[in-house]
Amino acid sequence: xxxxxxxxxxxxxxxxxxxxxxxxxxxxxxxxxxxxxxxxxxxxxxxxxxxxxxxxxxxxxxxxxxxxxxxxxxxxxxxxxxxxxxxxxxxxxxxxxxxxxxxxxxxxxxxxxxxxxxxxxxxxxxxxxxxxxxxxxxxxxxxxxxxxxxxxxxxxxxxxxxxxxxxxxxxxxxxxxxxxxxxxxxxxxxxxxxxxxxxxxxxxxxxxxxxxxxxxxxxxxxxxxxxxxxxxxxxxxxxxxxxxxxxxxxxxxxxxxxxxxxxxxxxxxxxxxxxxxxxxxxxxxxxxxxxxxxxxxxxxxxxxxxxxxxxxxxxxxxxxxxxxxxxxxxxxxxx
Amino acid sequence: xxxxxxxxxxxxxxxxxxxxxxxxxxxxxxxxxxxxxxxxxxxxxxxxxxxxxxxxxxxxxxxxxxxxxxxxxxxxxxxxxxxxxxxxxxxxxxxxxxxxxxxxxxxxxxxxxxxxxxxxxxxxxxxxxxxxxxxxxxxxxxxxxxxxxxx
Numbered sequence: 001x002x003x004x005x006x007x008x009x010x011x012x013x014x015x016x017x018x019x020x021x022x023x024x025x026x027x028x029x030x031x032x033x034x035x036x037x038x039x040x041x042x043x044x045x046x047x048x049x050x051x052x053x054x055x056x057x058x059x060x061x062x063x064x065x066x067x068x069x070x071x072x073x074x075x076x077x078x079x080x081x082x083x084x085x086x087x088x089x090x091x092x093x094x095x096x097x098x099x100x101x102x103x104x105x106x107x108x109x110x111x112x113x114x115x116x117x118x119x120x121x122x123x124x125x126x127x128x129x130x131x132x133x134x135x136x137x138x139x140x141x142x143x144x145x146x147x148x149x150x151x152x153x154x155x156x157x158x159x160x161x162x163x164x165x166x167x168x169x170x171x172x173x174x175x176x177x178x179x180x181x182x183x184x185x186x187x188x189x190x191x192x193x194x195x196x197x198x199x200x201x202x203x204x205x206x207x208x209x210x211x212x213x214x215x216x217x218x219x220x221x222x223x224x225x226x227x228x229x230x231x232x233x234x235x236x237x238x239x240x241x242x243x244x245x246x247x248x249x250x251x252x253x254x255x256x257x258x259x260x261x262x263x264x265x266x267x268x269x270x271x272x273x274x275x276x277x278x279x280x281x282x283x284x285x286x287x288x289x290x291x292x293x294x295x296x297x298x299x300x301x302x303x304x305x306x307x308x309x310x311x312x313x314x315x316x317x318x319x320x321x322x323x324x325x326x327x328x329x330x331x332x333x334x335x
Numbered sequence: 336x337x338x339x340x341x342x343x344x345x346x347x348x349x350x351x352x353x354x355x356x357x358x359x360x361x362x363x364x365x366x367x368x369x370x371x372x373x374x375x376x377x378x379x380x381x382x383x384x385x386x387x388x389x390x391x392x393x394x395x396x397x398x399x400x401x402x403x404x405x406x407x408x409x410x411x412x413x414x415x416x417x418x419x420x421x422x423x424x425x426x427x428x429x430x431x432x433x434x435x436x437x438x439x440x441x442x443x444x445x446x447x448x449x450x451x452x453x454x455x456x457x458x459x460x461x462x463x464x465x466x467x468x469x470x471x472x473x474x475x476x477x478x479x480x481x482x483x484x485x486x
Contacts (some may be wrong), residue, residue, distance in 0.1 A: 013474035042463055043387050043470030200463035207431075207459050230452050253452075281473040284446035319449045 004300050005270050008066070008165065009289045010278040012039065014050040014057075019282040021063050024293030028058055029066040029097060031278065036084040037068045038121060039278040040195025048087075055092050064094035068278075070119035072100045072192045082106050089114050097143065098122075099178065099192075104137040117165070118142040121192060123178030125152075127159035134162050141165055143274060145177035146256060150330045154268040163271035168258045169288055170276025171321045172328055174236035174250050182235040187217045203233045229253070231322040253322030259295055259312055261330060263303045266296075284319050291315050342442045347455070348435045350402040358404025366407040367418035370398065374409075374416040387471040388414075394464060395419060397426040402433045428464045431457040447473070 009025035011017035020028045031037025033045040046054060058065045067088040073081040081100065085107045088096050095115035098104045099122040107116055118124055118133050120143040130142045141163040144153060157164050174180055180197075184190040187202045202217040212224045214233045221238030224230050231237045231253020240249045258265060258273070265273065273296070275288050291312040299306050317325055377383055388411065395410040408419040408426060432440070436455040439445040447469050450456035458465045 012470065015474055015476050018476075041470065042390075042467040043474070044466075200466045203462040205457075205459055205462065207457055212457070224454070227454070230454060280448050281443070281446045281469075283443045284449065287446070318453075319446055321448075321452055323453050 003266070003269060005266060005296070006272040007168075007289070007292055007296055008272050008274040009285060010170075010275055010280070011046075011054070011285065012041075012044040012278040012280065013282065014046070014054050015282040016278075016280075016285045017054045017065075018057055019286040020289050021058050021061055023286050023289035025063060025289050027064045027066055027094075027272065028054075029068055029274075029278070030054065031068045031070075032084055032087065034080070034084070035074075035195035036071055036081055038070050038191040038195050038197075039068075040071075041279055042200060044279060048091075051091050059092070066095045066097055066117065067093045068097040068119065069103060070097050070099045070121045071195050072121075073103055074193065078102065082110075085111065095141070101133075101137070104133065104139070108137045112138070115140045118162075119178075120145050120167075121178040125156075127156045130156065130160050130162050130164075134160070141271065143167075146172055147175045147177060147329050149332060150261065150264055150268070153270070153330075157269050164269075165272035165274055166258075166265065166270050167256055167328075168262075168265070168273035168275060169292060169316060170255055170274075171232060172251065172254065172256050172326070175329065180236070183216075186219050186235055198232070198234045205233075229323045237322075252324065252326075254324035254326040255316075255320035255322075256328045257313075257316050257320065257325035258327065258330065259292075259308045259316065261327065262295055262299050263306050266299050266303065287315050287319055342444075345435060345438045345442060345444055347439070349433055352402075355402050355404040359406075361404070363406045363408070364418060364420055366405045367409050367420070370407045371409050371416045371418045378415065382475055384471060384474070387467060390467060391464065394428065394461075395423055395426040396468075397423065397429040398437075399429065399431040400434050400437060401431055426460060428460040428468065429458070430465075431459075 006026040007024065008027040008029060009020035011020055011028050011030045017028050017030060031039055031045045033047050034040065055065050069081060069084045081103045085096060085103065089111040095117050096107055097117040097119045098107060099119040104116060107114065116137060116139045118139045123145055124130050124133065124142055125145055125148060133139045139162060143165045146167050153166060183197045187199060189199050191197045198216055204215045206213045210226060213220060214222050216233055216235060221233060221235055236250045237253040239246055242249045275292065277284055295312050391411045393412060398407045408423050409416055410419055432455055436450050440447055440450060447456060
């Protein structure tokens with residue numbers, strides 16, 4: 001029997017947290033209702049009351065709750081980030097997911113008993129960087145950016161005792177994760193500074209009889225025909241004219257889906273598999289968690305007999321961004 | 336398969352175009368009135384969070400059901416939802432979908448982003464207001480007791 005990775009699922013609301021727990025998540029990750037997390041969208045995330053109830057609901061059922069405090073502390077406002085770390089500890093959160101080294105240092109010194117996970121926003125892709133964070137801040141887990149091939153992930157795992165978490169399903173970032181300036185270029189705001197990529201106040205969808213335009217702060221980023229699937233309004237997934245040709249010049253709108261390579265991911269010793277999507281509904285959380293739970297249990301039970309069930313692939317394909325799926329960097333031939 | 340509210344599965348369907356042509360000729364105010372009654376009932380049950388309601392004060396909304404020709408215009412003013420009887424030039428937020436997509440959305444059978452990606456749901460106007468309303472609807476925890484009472 002193979003080692004069993006944890007299934008880490010997103011929650012933007014208490015209803016989504018319950019959907020994750022009820023459908024088989026081992027861990028649920030969430031954020032406070034402010035810019036200390038990278039999904040700081042209007043009406044999303046947890047206030048104290050819903051957090052208390054969420055932690056109680058998960059713990060009663062033997063699951064863990066992780067708090068993403070994964071944006072970079074802004075100059076002069078460091079206390080907002082330390083307050084979030086203190087609140088997580090007071091609420092009985094099982095681990096904090098942090099990118100900023102100063103916030104990591106504060107968490108390690110002030111709440112040494114609370115687990116610390118290195119956020120994907122820290123953009124640590126080498127075992128050297130991960131081991132440095134282990135030595136400095138005592139991190140127990142690192143979330144790898146979605147830029148490594150499976151062989152590269154395996155190499156990281158072989159050279160560190162820090163638990164490695166990888167993404168298993170959901171929308172992708174452009175291959176510059178945690179260091180991307182595209183949203184800042186167009187709007188002056190980015191996930192690491194205000195907690196949102198392409199903040200909604202800059203997004204304009206305009207429906208016309210035969211097409212739909214989407215603009216980010218006035219910049220046309222895509223034009224969809226009436227039958228064409230849409231994606232999130234981010235520059236990386238826009239279509240642009242390059243050398244006389246208009247196409248997805250950076251990446252296509254598609255969701256990562258590792259169903260096909262799940263046995264390999266388990267074999268190389270990944271400690272946790274993460275589902276992206278705190279911005280999405282409890283319905284999505286239930287659909288994705290349920291299908292990945294079944295697939296993961298099938299791999300654990302009998303990795304050699306594993307095959308992707310059409311029902312899993314159909315449901316995950318349906319909820320994917322742009323209704324398209326990809327294996328992302330995991331299987332790209334080039335380095 | 337059933338949705339999370341344990342209601343029967345709703346298939347994706349489109350009503351014949353004739354219905355939309357006829358529906359569009361009918362008076363639209365009854366739709367606005369019935370939608371507003373339902374929203375105010377939810378508000379009085381305490382299902383809609385006060386924080387979000389305060390943030391949508393004074394904003395106008397339009398819901399268009401493409402295949403029935405139904406258009407409902409309403410606003411949230413002075414602490415309650417009110418129908419709008421004059422046709423708005425441009426509401427602050429406008430949702431358009433077919434009847435089956437709205438039913439799938441309300442019954443939590445489908446995720447709003449999924450419906451948006453596959454173009455079953457269109458959102459126009461103030462995107463931030465749209466996100467706020469979407470997140471409010473997503474976060475709703477329907478009281479189990481009252482739903483069980485309905486069955």
